[in-house]
Amino acid sequence: MSAIIQATNIHRRFGEGALETHVLKGIDFSADEGEFVAIMGKSGAGKSTLMYQLSILDEPSEGTVLIGDTEISSFSEQDRTSFRLNTLGYIFQNYALVPDLSAAENVMLPLLMRGNSWAEALENAQKVIDSVGMEGKYNNLPAELSGGEQQRISVARAIAGKPKILFADEPTANLDSVSGQQVIDLMTKLNSDYGQTIIMVTHEREYAMGCNRIIHLEDGLVVHEERLRE
Amino acid sequence: MHILRIGLLLGWRQIQRANKWTTLLIISVMMLTFLNLIAVSGILVGLITGAEIAVREEALGDLILSEKSGEDHILETETIRRELAAYPEIQAYSVRFNGGGVLEANYKERRNLAAERDTASVQVTGIDPALEDSMSNLSTYIIDGEYLDPNEEGYILIGYYYLEEFAQQFGDIFDTVSGVSAGDTVRLTVGNVSKEFKVKGIVQSKVDQVSLNTYIPEREFRRLFGRLDRNADQIVIHMNENGSETELKNIFIENGFDDFAKIQTYDEGKPKFITDIKNTFNTLGTFIGSIGIVVASITIFIIIFINAISRRQQIGILKGIGIDRRAIEIAYVLQAAVYALIGSGLGALLTYGFLIGYFEANPIKFPFSDGILVAPPEETFIRFVVLFAVTLIAGFLPAWLIVKQNTLNSILGRK
Structure with missing residues (x-):
């Protein structure tokens, strides 16, 4: 397996001088194509900050991130947005759906942005919504869906563009255990059936048990790595 | 093209799902601004036009022959x-x-x-x-x-x-x-x-x-x-x-x-002061109307700013998932444009459908004239274009200010 993402010596500092906070202190990270990696750690360990560096939502103070063959540290804001659109998928802990758009329209957004026609985007969006078990909910507004359903639509939006890497930032944090498990099962299925590379931040070990690997962070450093399955 | 399409989708859906009372309030502000722009100068000019019509009807006629x-x-x-x-x-x-x-x-x-x-x-x-x-x-x-x-x-x-x-x-x-x-x-x-x-x-x-x-x-x-x-x-x-x-x-x-005889049409023969006063009142009306435009643009700015800042996290997420910032800006400009169009449309309907006829039937009684409302369509159109352009800018600026913020900071609600 080849590494689809390779981060080297990642540092992230906030503030300056006496107020400086050193959140990531030189992390090396890599994930292979098709791998499902969980990043775990206590609150303040730096797991979300690491994910933001890996997913190019943030720029590391030091270090490099290589996604595929692309070194993204020199990207402009516009390039980053375009790269995220075409290469990465995101699942946020608060679902992050646009409240004014229907479920289908939320999923269509990145497809339309990629230049799909309305009809193509709608057809693809409906297929993906069906695949996450939300058949017939195309026209529902987010407010008309439960938390678990919203998160599944969020997953559908993230995978609709067939991203190389899917990032999930505590996707179960706002869900009850049943809904949380459904979302985890969905992600596991994506990984096992379609070989989707997934990097997930979670603080609940039970949800990380379906992953290939768990990386444990503590105080901005990788302290332990668990390989659960090949 | 797809950026425009997404911008229009986001903007139109925001308008559709917006609170109806808020929308009504914004449109009312735009309509009143339009009326302020058209009616104030229209009545000021109408005072003189009323006098001018009276002079034409009662004294000078359409064609004047003199020595x-x-x-x-x-x-x-x-x-x-x-x-x-x-x-x-x-x-x-x-x-x-x-x-x-x-x-x-x-x-x-x-x-x-x-x-x-x-x-x-x-x-x-x-x-x-x-x-x-x-x-x-x-x-x-x-x-x-x-x-x-x-x-x-x-x-x-x-x-x-x-x-x-x-x-x-x-x-x-x-x-x-x-x-x-x-x-x-x-x-x-x-x-x-x-x-x-x-x-x-x-x-x-x-x-x-x-x-x-x-x-x-x-x-x-x-x-x-x-x-x-x-x-x-x-x-x-x-x-x-x-x-x-x-x-x-x-x-x-x-x-x-x-x-x-010297032959003059009414426009040639009418006293010059009438034209001068008319132009002065028109300028005065435009000045007063301009204050209205400034107030309306500030109102639109505040409304769009509040709207955009309350959706800052959502804007961050949209950028996060790869939506071009221009699409998000278009969404807010579209909202401002729709408010301006509907408000001005209603204002124009009120002006041409009711107010002009009303003031013709019930002129305002001034000592020197029976004032009517004068709103030539071409002048109204120019004023509408100015109002529309100012509104678009007032819609774009706050969106631009919010959208240009760091994506992750927006997502996390950080300053």
Whole structure:
């Protein structure tokens, strides 16, 4: 397996001088194509900050991130947005759906942005919504869906563009255990059936048990790595 | 193209799902701004336009013939008068003789020869009562007494500005006689010639040329003023509804009328101060309207800013998932555009569908004019374009300010 993402010596500092906070202190990270990696750690360990560096939502103070063959540290804001659109998928802990758009329209957004026609985007969006078990909910507004359903639509939006890497930032944090498990099962299925590379931040070990690997962070450093399955 | 499409989708859905009362409030603000922009200057200009229409209707008509430069009167007036009957585009006309005289009242009751005489220097106009009435509807402005009878002699109409009882409301600016009403006897002196007239009626109009005038029959005027050549000072003409004064002027010139008289359309002959005041009021209205635009643009800015800042996290997420920032900005510009369009549309509907007609039927009564609402469509369109452009900028700026913020900071709600 080849590494689809390779981060080297990642540092992230906030503030300056006496107020400086050193959140990531030189992390090396890599994930292979098709791998499902969980990043775990206590609150303040730096797991979300690491994910933001890996997913190019943030720029590391030091270090490099290589996604595929692309070194993204020199990207402009516009390039980053375009790269995220075409290469990465995101699942946020608060679902992050646009409240004014229907479920289908939320999923269509990145497809339309990629230049799909309305009809193509709608057809693809409906297929993906069906695949996450939300058949017939195309026209529902987010407010008309439960938390678990919203998160599944969020997953559908993230995978609709067939991203190389899917990032999930505590996707179960706002869900009850049943809904949380459904979302985890969905992600596991994506990984096992379609070989989707997934990097997930979670603080609940039970949800990380379906992953290939768990990386444990503590105080901005990788302290332990668990390989659960090949 | 897809950026525009996504922007329109996001913007349109936001409008659709927005709180209806908030939307109504914003549209009301835009409509009132539009009305402020159109109606304030429209009423200010309408004051003058009302006066202008009155001067045209009651005094000068559509086409004015007056003495040529270097001449005292219109030459060959009788020939011109005969010719006018042959022009079907003329609805009515009046031949006027003008001069100045001294009007004296209460002289019969005057016992003390040392006391000041009750006199006023007046403008005297000799008219054919029937022609003048068909031209200016002068008889409808009689507030006391009756209009001149073409078959009678020895009667005079007096404009109410010459009567102290009426004129004192304007201060001491007019030369007046006192206590005169219809049926009284007055004396008109021109040079060394005096003649007694019975006051047939008092004329009240908002047009100075009418209210600051006295009217006597043309025959008596000529005798009193020694104008035996019958050459008049002014011929005013009203056109038929479909007639064009410019075309008639050209025909008059082709037919040699300009050898005898200066020919002017109303626009050429109207007093310059009317145009000057109109332009001044228009500028004033635009200035007041501009303040309205500034207020509206600030309102739109605040509304869009609050809207955008309350959706800051959502904007961050949209950027996070790869939506181009321009699409997000378009969404907010679209909202501002829709508010401006609907507000202006309603304002235009109200203006052209109701207000203009209402003020025509119920003009605002001012001392010098019956004010109407004037809103030429081309000027309205220009003002709308200005309002629309300013609104778009007011919609874009706050969106731009929020969208340009760091994506992750927006997502996490960090400053």
